[in-house]
Amino acid sequence: MTSLNDTLFTNAQRVIPGGVNSPVRAFRSVGGTPRFFERGSGARVWDADGKSYIDYVGSWGPLILGHAYPPVVEAVQAAAAKGLSFGAPTAAEVELAELLCQRVPGVEQVRLVSSGTEATMSAIRLARGFTGRSKIVKFEGCYHGHADSLLVKAGSGALTFGNPSSAGVPAETAAHTLVLDYNNTAMLEAAFAKEGDSIACIIVEAVAGNMNLVAPRRAFLDACRALCSRHGSVLIFDEVMTGFRVGPAGAQGLFGITADVVTLGKVIGGGMPLGAFGGRRDIMQSIAPLGPVYQAGTLSGNPVAVAAGLATLGAIAAPGFFEQLGTRTKQLTDGLTAAAQAAGVAFSAQAVGGMFGLYFRATPPQSYAEVMTCDVAAFNHFFHAMLNEGVYLAPSAFEAGFVSAPHGDEEINATLAAARRCFDQLTQK
């Protein structure tokens, strides 16, 4: 039987580099043919061959209410009928900005953009413009979108400035980025002792979700906050993934730490292209037209995306929403851990709100180096076995997973039953 997925992938590779519009979708790290999705509803998606899957990717985080949640779809339809874009202010974007200022700690003013990458790129420029400094600090394994300053890996020495992690990024640009180890407080303190007064900002995922999931050490986040305050640097929490995902006030709410600038994306657009960056009023007022930091966008505050965002943020404000989501996610990770243990597979898992990490190693990793010790071959085998069972996990051992509101008992139990068979296969190999 010929597979429509295979045909589509062949056609795609002719006209799109690698057949995909974002690299991880190509299944390179797990092997095989990516699934082309035709539709989604609730916790499930259907591929081009008509096979259904319980989805734990959720478009990489935005779909906290599941696929095609009717109130969000209706809000989008109603907004679209009134005009797709104006390039002028609208009442709805003010309403969304007010909501973000109310719900995200430390955000006094906010600007809307069209992606997470735009949000972080603009936040970095803002921090540099506000402080008059060029150097920035990021952490190995954290991902902040694909702007030049952020596609940087550690330099040759511990505290030397970075090298490009992508071709096309000028070495001169990367040389302004200091890449340190996540969760390594001593290293961060040493860097600030040496360079502190020339550092514009720290940008950090307060729960790291782009090297699988790495939970922060409390002391590490506290040090980020204290060092920025002491040295006049801007603390940027990149909450593009964690915002409205790990809790109603994001990672800031979870840890009781307030950043100076916060970047948002994913959930705030409910599946439409929408990002935002916001923070302290004195910092935000450095942006044009008030200040000298230039930032703009033809489709910024797009009314259709804003409508999806408002409908999503409205729905997740329901009492108990995050308690329920957190309970479901933990039910999944506890169940997977038990299933692996029963099969004798070295495995661990953890949940933070509606985000989770699966690790083919005995304990959850606390650093990028520990993430790299996970058994990738075991993950890849498990991934394909689960895919065959109708469970769609992220197609890489180094991505976090997401549970959405419509993942109920039925979906979680079906996933765990599939996982028991798949873990057993791993040990019988």
Ligand SMILES: *Cc1c(COP(=O)(O)O)cnc(C)c1O
């Ligand atoms: C997804 C993500 C981004 C990039 O957002 P895009 O919308 O893909 O540009 C930035 N930072 C973090 C933490 C992310 O998870």
